[in-house]
Amino acid sequence: MSINKRLPKNLKNGFTIVELLIIAPIVILVIGTFIAVIVNMTGEVLTTRGANALAYNIQDSLNRIEADVKLSTTFLSTNNISPLTSPQGYDDGTASFTNVGANGNMLILNTLATTGNPLSSTSGVVYLQNMPNSCGSTQYNQNTPMTMNVVYFVKNNTLWRRTLTPANYLTAGCATPWQQPSCNPAITGAFCKTQDERLIDGINPSDFNIQYYNNASATSADSVASDSSQNDATRFAALQADTTVVASINMNQTIAGRSVSQSGSIRATKLDSIASTIAVVAPITTVPAAPSVTATLSVPDQYIFSWGRVANADTYTINYSIAGGTYVAGATNQNITSYTISAQRGQSICVTVYANNSVGSSPYGSSCATIPDWYNLTYQNGWSDYGGGYATGAYTKTSAGVVVLKGLVKRTGTPTAGETIAVLPVGYRPSEMIMFGTSTSTSGADATARIDIYPTGAIVYNTGSGGWLSLDRMMFIPSGSSYTWSLLSPINGWVNYGGGWATAGYTRDSAGHTFIKGLVGNGTTTDGTPIITIPTSYTSDQYLHVASTSNNTFDDIGVDTSGNIVPKGNALNAYKSLQISFLSPGYATWNALTLQSGWIAYPGFATPSYAKTADGMVSVKGLMYGGNTTAGLIIANLPTGYRPKEMHIFEEAGVNTYCRVDVWPNGNIIQNGGMQSGWSSLDSISFMAEQ
Numbered sequence: 001m002s003i004n005k006r007l008p009k010n011l012k013n014g015f016t017i018v019e020l021l022i023i024a025p026i027v028i029l030v031i032g033t034f035i036a037v038i039v040n041m042t043g044e045v046l047t048t049r050g051a052n053a054l055a056y057n058i059q060d061s062l063n064r065i066e067a068d069v070k071l072s073t074t075f076l077s078t079n080n081i082s083p084l085t086s087p088q089g090y091d092d093g094t095a096s097f098t099n100v101g102a103n104g105n106m107l108i109l110n111t112l113a114t115t116g117n118p119l120s121s122t123s124g125v126v127y128l129q130n131m132p133n134s135c136g137s138t139q140y141n142q143n144t145p146m147t148m149n150v151v152y153f154v155k156n157n158t159l160w161r162r163t164l165t166p167a168n169y170l171t172a173g174c175a176t177p178w179q180q181p182s183c184n185p186a187i188t189g190a191f192c193k194t195q196d197e198r199l200i201d202g203i204n205p206s207d208f209n210i211q212y213y214n215n216a217s218a219t220s221a222d223s224v225a226s227d228s229s230q231n232d233a234t235r236f237a238a239l240q241a242d243t244t245v246v247a248s249i250n251m252n253q254t255i256a257g258r259s260v261s262q263s264g265s266i267r268a269t270k271l272d273s274i275a276s277t278i279a280v281v282a283p284i285t286t287v288p289a290a291p292s293v294t295a296t297l298s299v300p301d302q303y304i305f306s307w308g309r310v311a312n313a314d315t316y317t318i319n320y321s322i323a324g325g326t327y328v329a330g331a332t333n334q335n336i337t338s339y340t341i342s343a344q345r346g347q348s349i350c351v352t353v354y355a356n357n358s359v360g361s362s363p364y365g366s367s368c369a370t371i372p373d374w375y376n377l378t379y380q381n382g383w384s385d386y387g388g389g390y391a392t393g394a395y396t397k398t399s400a401g402v403v404v405l406k407g408l409v410k411r412t413g414t415p416t417a418g419e420t421i422a423v424l425p426v427g428y429r430p431s432e433m434i435m436f437g438t439s440t441s442t443s444g445a446d447a448t449a450r451i452d453i454y455p456t457g458a459i460v461y462n463t464g465s466g467g468w469l470s471l472d473r474m475m476f477i478p479s480g481s482s483y484t485w486s487l488l489s490p491i492n493g494w495v496n497y498g499g500g501w502a503t504a505g506y507t508r509d510s511a512g513h514t515f516i517k518g519l520v521g522n523g524t525t526t527d528g529t530p531i532i533t534i535p536t537s538y539t540s541d542q543y544l545h546v547a548s549t550s551n552n553t554f555d556d557i558g559v560d561t562s563g564n565i566v567p568k569g570n571a572l573n574a575y576k577s578l579q580i581s582f583l584s585p586g587y588a589t590w591n592a593l594t595l596q597s598g599w600i601a602y603p604g605f606a607t608p609s610y611a612k613t614a615d616g617m618v619s620v621k622g623l624m625y626g627g628n629t630t631a632g633l634i635i636a637n638l639p640t641g642y643r644p645k646e647m648h649i650f651e652e653a654g655v656n657t658y659c660r661v662d663v664w665p666n667g668n669i670i671q672n673g674g675m676q677s678g679w680s681s682l683d684s685i686s687f688m689a690e691q
Helices: 018-072 232-239
Strands: 072-076 107-112 147-155 158-164 198-202 208-213 243-254 258-269 293-299 304-305 315-322 328-334 338-342 348-356 367-369 382-386 394-397 403-406 408-411 420-423 434-442 445-453 458-463 503-507 515-519 517-519 546-552 552-561 564-567 578-583 610-614 617-621 623-624 632-636 648-654 657-663 669-670 686-687
Touching: 018 072, 018 147, 018 158, 018 198, 018 243, 018 258, 072 315, 158 515, 243 420, 243 669, 293 348, 293 367, 304 348, 304 367, 304 458, 304 669, 315 338, 328 338, 338 367, 403 686, 434 546, 434 648, 445 657, 546 578, 552 623, 657 686
Parallel strands: none
Antiparallel strands: 072 107, 107 147, 147 158, 158 198, 208 243, 243 258, 293 304, 304 338, 315 328, 315 348, 348 367, 382 408, 394 403, 420 458, 434 445, 445 458, 503 515, 515 578, 546 552, 552 564, 610 617, 617 686, 632 669, 648 657, 657 669
16 A cells, blocks of 8 residues: 655745845855954964064074174174185175174174084184194194184175184194185185075064173173274274173064064173183284294304294294395295204304284394304314314315315324214215325324325324324315316326225316315326326416325325426325315415525425415415524414414425424414425415404
């Protein structure tokens, strides 16, 4: 059974027009109210979030400032890293920063450079090289610490933090700084190694405020330090008395259509306990003090002038004068603490040293020293000075670069052939072995001896007596000299001896002395037969008889005006030393000697006379005869200016045999053992004039 029930005709599906006109506005109002509630809630969230972010950024920036202040040494009115390296300047060029001015407040800190993060306990201060100690010194940590500048500034509505460093920051210290120069993030490939820190956006210059205080508890700010009407120097002077800074940030921003205000401040004092043991480093504003200069003789003819490092000095400039001449530049703006200068015997050296820094140069420190006329020999094997007014054992180098020996020496005990008497230093040594004849005392009588000088500098005894032995008249061209030897092949059967002994040759020094060298053997010994021949411009202007040595005994060599070097009366030829010297023609003005004790000039040979060359070397020449040969008599007298300071003993030739002649400080030329009335020579006398 089904039931079919019909609805009333007046019941239909949907709303009527009347119903819609009543219900729709109600629905719209409900939806609008709901949307307004949602929008309002979202605005509150965005505003709160923005305000919180702003507050966080302000506080984070202030915390960053506080940390930097506590590690700073000085508040600055403008950066003391100067000049700035582009693009580190305010204009991303080289423009300086100022703590007050048209660009608003800036906080400029002089802060310590460290070896690592300054907040780490393992980090240390970077000390500047040579300020005043070297980095290798155990006292390098007493040096001036390296500092950099940290700057907080507002530009283009952003608060930035920039690190300023010197151009040489990587090499100026005893360690590499952890801090690095920073620049605008938009700049790449420049001096800067990192980017500026971007702290707060949307900030105006007036929102960032800095005040300085004399101490941590002061309540009144230092008005001069922040007075834009004052110049940089005045503000900096005020800042030196300030230890504390108050940094404030007060900002108004519109966030989600709402005005938001946030502010914060910190009060921080420089150099807290982390850095309390480090001296405050102020920027350098004065020139360094004058260096204290001392002179030390290092090697013959050379002084080292040295000075301690001067605080705040970066480099040093050295000028010097020799022998009273004009000062010349030695070194300019060099990071050195010593300077070596060479000069000739008896010359004074004066030095001025200036310490330099970025401000300027100090008054000069100075020192003067004089090259000694002689350097004493350091004896070996029982040898010592003879004393008694005779020349002390010593060596020198003439202004012409010739090494000269002097001295009367003696031996404790019996000398052994080949033993060393003393050693000459580098620069005073021959390039080959050379051999000299000289005077000695054997069994109480004057006799001949032989001394050799090796390239090692050893002065070697060969024959003679330990009672006394003369080193006078030994002179030679040293190894390394600028002079060029002309080598010769000996003639008439003579040959170079070899074995390291000098090869026959000749040269001339700048004062006009001809030097002959060589050890030869096995040739013709006939008087007048040449051993070698040199150009006539190098020979003597008169015939000379010069003492030498042959086969461990006395020998004399003739030098004729044709340039022939010839043997004389000694017929020995196993070996013969050619180690002699004499004045070349025209290199000195000869003055006649007034002979005494019956001596007369020997015609046709060197006229007894004396001369002095530009290097201070006195030479005597002359052949004489007929005199009284008694030892101790005066042959002649040299005037003032041509005299030695001590007594000298020279080996001479008398009728082809050994004889002895002395020269005294009073100018007397004294004859001693072996003088021959037939003829005796003065051609082997040479010494340095000293009075």
